[in-house]
């Protein structure tokens with residue numbers, strides 16, 4: 145089973161993938177394929193180069209990962225799982241703190257450390273890279289460069305932890321989603337859980353089509369009427385005109401539950417487009433820690 149992740153070795157996405165692989169007891173069959181960026185994970189999946197992909201979705205400090213949301217809207221990917229990873233950004237370098245002139249990281253990494261960087265490195269040049277581990281790899285070349293990445297990544301690339309805990313807030317978590325091709329029913333069946341006590345979550349995207357008062361209110365009302373708990377609602381530009389949005393909605397429940405089916409049935413005629421992204425076991429922070 146080939147699992148596409150953001151590379152090179154040492155990304156938080158790799159950590160998320162390993163966490164999910166362990167949970168599913170797939171250690172003996174899973175092989176990681178490292179991709180240059182998040183888009184490439186989706187392309188690899190669509191081209192049949194991997195069976196599963198793991199991609200970051202949202203972070204507790206910096207918010208949604210736009211490219212993942214766009215690719216879920218545009219492509220064929222279907223969500224079959226989620227996992228949450230604790231983020232512990234450090235500043236890694238070959239040199240010393242006083243040598244650092246350039247700081248590299250994934251845009252999410254830089255965003256999660258913005259205040260800290262201003263306070264400790266007001267004159268440093270900030271440069272974005274494809275991932276935190278890509279930043280670490282580049283930092284091995286010059287002493288004046290440093291990367292925002294995980295402590296494990298320091299070990300992978302032989303870098304020093306020049307400053308631990310560089311993120312703006314102590315508690316920092318990123319939620320990742322596990323994706324497969326929409327029509328890969330065999331794989332979906334294989335990975336399905338038999339545990340009847342597992343709580344499920346469902347993700348959809350809706351486009352309202354007509355801008356009218358109360359349009360979103362009436363959709364949300366369908367969930368409220370059936371006592372379905374929403375866990376996330378996020379808008380993203382429709383990319384048609386300014387001020388036009390699609391809404392990403394996550395809620396508790398499985399599409400195979402009658403109550404969820406009914407709610408979707410009632411919502412469908414009210415929207416211009418409804419895309420079902422998938423129903424999958426909810427990450428349980430009480431049982432799963434990292």
Ligand SMILES: O=C(O)C(=O)C[C@]1(C(=O)O)C=C[C@@H](O)C=C1
Nearest residue numbers: 155156157200250252275276318
């Ligand atoms: O660059 C990495 O290590 C990633 O796995 C990507 C990513 C992200 O896009 O959110 C994942 C977790 C952290 O929030 C920072 C970066």
